[in-house]
Amino acid sequence: MNLLKQLGASLRTYEGQKTLWGMIFLAPWLLGFVFFFLVPFSMSLQYSFSNIEPGTDGINITFVGFANFIEAFTVNTNFNRQMLESILNIVINVPLIIIFSLFLAVILNQKFFGRSFARSIFFLPVILASGVILNLESTSLVQEINQQNAANGGLANALGSFELQRIMLRAGVNEYIVLYLTGAVERIYEIVSQSGVQILIFLAGIQTISPQLYEVSKIEGATGYEAFWKITLPMVSPLILVNVVYTIIDSFSRAPVTDLIMSVGFDNFNFGLSSAMAWIYFLSIMLILLLGTYTISKKVFYQE
C-alpha cells in the first residue's frame, strides 16, 4: 500500500509524468520489436547453428554447431573475397559521400535562381536508386548499348581526369590523395546516386538551425566561411552521425555479399549456411559502425 502511494506520488512529479508518457509513447514500438524483430532474429540465430531440411510437417532443424560458419569461411569460394571487397569499398566511399552531401546541402540551402528545380533534381536518386528499379537498371540492355557508345565518344572524358591527375601531382599533392580524388571524379554518378538521402537529411537539418544565430554572427563580422565552421557544422553534427550510419548500412545492402546470401538461401535452399553468412556479415557491420560512431560521437554537439 505504501509502495503504491510512493509510486503515485512519483508519477505526479514532472519527471514521473515524463517517464509515464515515455512508456506510453514507446509501447507500440516495443510490441513490434518483440514480435516482428526479436523472435525472428533469435530464430535466425538458431538456424545458423543448424541444418535445415524440409520435412513432411514443416521443416526439420538439427543442431550442427559451427559447421555452417566454417563452411562459409573455408569451403564457399566467393564469400571471403566479396566480404573483403565490400568492406574496402565502404571505407573508401563513406567519407566521400558524407562530405559531398553536406557540401551540396549547404549549396542547395542558399538562395539562387531555380533552387526548387535543382532540389527536385537532387531528390531523384532517392527514387532511382532504390528497390526494384535499381535491380532492373542493371539489366537494361538499351542502357548498356548507350553507355558503350558514350565510352567510345568519351575519350576526351577520360583524358580530362588524367590531365587533372597530372596537374595535381606536379603541384606536389600526395599521390594517394590524388588517386583518391580522381577516382571520386570518375565514380561521380555512383557517389551522386548514393547521396540523395543524405543530402535530404542534411538539408532538413540545416533548416532547423535558427536564423538568429546567423544574424548575430553577421553582425559580429563573421564571414560565410566562418559561419559554416562555427554554426552550421556543429548544429548538423548529430545528423552527420545519422548519415554515417545510414551510408554504411546502405552501401552494405548494395554490396554483392547480399546477393550471395540471398542466392545461397533461396536458390540452393541452404538456409543454415545463408543464416550463418548473414550473421558474419551483420557482425562485421557492427564492428565498423562501432568504430565509426565511437570516433564521431565524441565530436557531436547536442542541445542539453
Place this chain on the structure above:
Amino acid sequence: MNVIRLLTLENIKKWLWSLIRFVLIAGLSFVILYPIIQKISTAIKHPSDLYSPIVVWIPETYTLENFKNAISIMNYWETLWNTFLLASVTTVLTTASCALAGYAFARLLKSKGSKLLFAGVILTILVPPTTILIPMYMNLREFSMLGIIPLFTGDTVNLLDSYWPFILTSMTANSLKAGLYIFIFTQFFRGIPKAIEEAAYIDGAGVGKTFFRIMLPNAFPAIVTVVLFSFVWQWNDSFYTTTYLTSSNVMATQLSSLPYNLSMHLDHGDSANTDPFYLSMVQDTGILLSILPLIIIYLFVQRYFVQSVERSGIVG
C-alpha cells in the same frame, strides 16, 4: 562611374561564387538526369529506330506504342491505385509510431534501460532483412501473437497475401527501414533546445500537450523527410511485397515481372523469338511509368521544405 562601383572586390567574389555554383549544380543535375532522359528517348522510339545507326537521342518515327503496351500489360491503373493505397497507409502509420518512439527516446526516458532499448533500435537498422526473412515468413503464416489469438478463435491466422503484415509492422514502427526513421526523429528532437520544453511546462502544458503542440510543429522538416522516404521506399520495395503478397498487384511486383509478361503477350509464351532489345525498351517505359507518380507527388511536397525555413524561426 557605375562600372567602377560594380567592380568592387565583394561583387566580384559574389559573381564568381554564383558562377561556380551554377556550373556545379548544372553539371551534377546532368549526371543525375542522364539516365532519365535516355529512358524518355527510348520510350518514344519505334522499335525500328533501335537498330538505326543515325538515331542517338531523337527518334525518326515517334510512337506511343511502348506506353500502350506497358500500360495494358502492367494493368497500370489498378496497380497504381493498389500501390498508392498501400504506400500511403503504411507511411501515415509509420510516421506516427516512429515520431512517438523518437520523442520518447530523445527526451522522455533517461534511465539506463532506455539506452538499452535504443541499442535495440540500432539493431533493427543493422540487421539485414534477409537475415530475418524466413522466420518472419513462418511467423506470419501461423500468426498467433505468442498464443493469444488461438485462445479466442481456436486457430492461428494466416496473414500472408493480405495487407495485414504491412499494417501491423508499420503500426508498431517495425516496417521497412523504420529503425532509421526513429533514429532521424530522435536526432531531430535532441536538436530542439530544452528551454522551449521547460517554458511550455512552466506555462502549464503537460507532457502530451508539449509534444503535440510544441515539439511536433518544430520537427516539421523531420516529418516531411520521413514521410517522403517511407512513401518512396514502400512504393519501390520489391523485397517484402514479393514475399508477403502473392496475388495482389502492386507496382514493384508488376515491374519485375514485366519482361516475362510481355514476351508471353507477344509470342504466346515462345520467348525464343522475342527481341531482347525490344523487351528492354518496354521495360524502360514501365520504369518511367512507375516513377512518374512519385516525381509528381514530390513536386507538390517539396515546397514544404522551403516553407519550413520560415517556420524554424520558432526555435531558439
